[in-house]
Amino acid sequence: MREYYWTMKNGQKINVDEMDLQHLRNTLKMILRRVEALEQKEKAKPKFELRGEIAQDHVAQMEDADYFDEVFYDEFWKD
Numbered sequence: 001m002r003e004y005y006w007t008m009k010n011g012q013k014i015n016v017d018e019m020d021l022q023h024l025r026n027t028l029k030m031i032l033r034r035v036e037a038l039e040q041k042e043k044a045k046p047k048f049e050l051r052g053e054i055a056q057d058h059v060a061q062m063e064d065a066d067y068f069d070e071v072f073y074d075e076f077w078k079d
Helices: 021-044 053-063 070-076
Strands: 005-007 013-015
Touching: none
Parallel strands: none
Antiparallel strands: 005 013
């Protein structure tokens, strides 16, 4: 069976199977706090939204295969 290690704050690695119950609880709580913080960060990000008829029309034109052909796409989005 594969062994998993947890890196503690002080840099020491500990086998997860050897962690006591309190350490496991604290580790789980820390993981849950981090997930919650990431979710809050995602909610706080502004959502991209097209406003106005001209912007919406422009996107519709860009999606049209005749207007936004592969050659244009390659030239426009070059790295």
